Amino acid sequence: MSLLxxxxxxxxxxxRDVIALWIAxxxxxxxxxxxxxxxxxxxxxxxxxxxxxxxxxxxxxxxxLLIVPLGILMAVKLIPPALMAEFRREAAGxxxxxxxxxxxxxxxxxxxxLGLLGWWIYQRVLL
Numbered sequence: 362m363s364l365l366x367x368x369x370x371x372x373x374x375x376x377r378d379v380i381a382l383w384i385a386x387x388x389x390x391x392x393x394x395x396x397x398x399x400x401x402x403x404x405x406x407x408x409x410x411x412x413x414x415x416x417x418x419x420x421x422x423x424x425x426l427l428i429v430p431l432g433i434l435m436a437v438k439l440i441p442p443a444l445m446a447e448f449r450r451e452a453a454g455x456x457x458x459x460x461x462x463x464x465x466x467x468x469x470x471x472x473x474x475l476g477l478l479g480w481w482i483y484q485r486v487l488l
Contacts, residue, residue: 379406382436388448410471
């Protein structure tokens with residue numbers, strides 16, 4: 362298998378695992394710690410808005426290449442293997458959901474950041 366094929370397979374597995382974590386976060390059999398991590402990772406990964414927009418050079422893709430895969434790895438380690446295998450099978454047949462909660466969360470983070478920036482400018486520059 363070529364390097365390009367391995368990278369494509371890795372990306373497909375990540376997409377499937379995000380959907381599996383979305384399922385895991387809603388399943389009553391998932392341990393609480395795993396459920397919280399899975400919910401955070403799935404909410405962020407499925408949000409239509411990134412924390413760092415992709416048009417920002419280098420940093421824009423940092424979340425896609427580091428933050429999301431590391432979050433998935435952490436969540437998967439917290440979920441019992443048999444249960445995760447079941448969630449992966451179920452995720453393979455589903456379309457990617459969109460997280461409205463993730464959208465709201467990211468908008469709130471951006472608004473809070475803009476508010477803090479405005480406050481900092483007011484305190485440092487205007488006073």
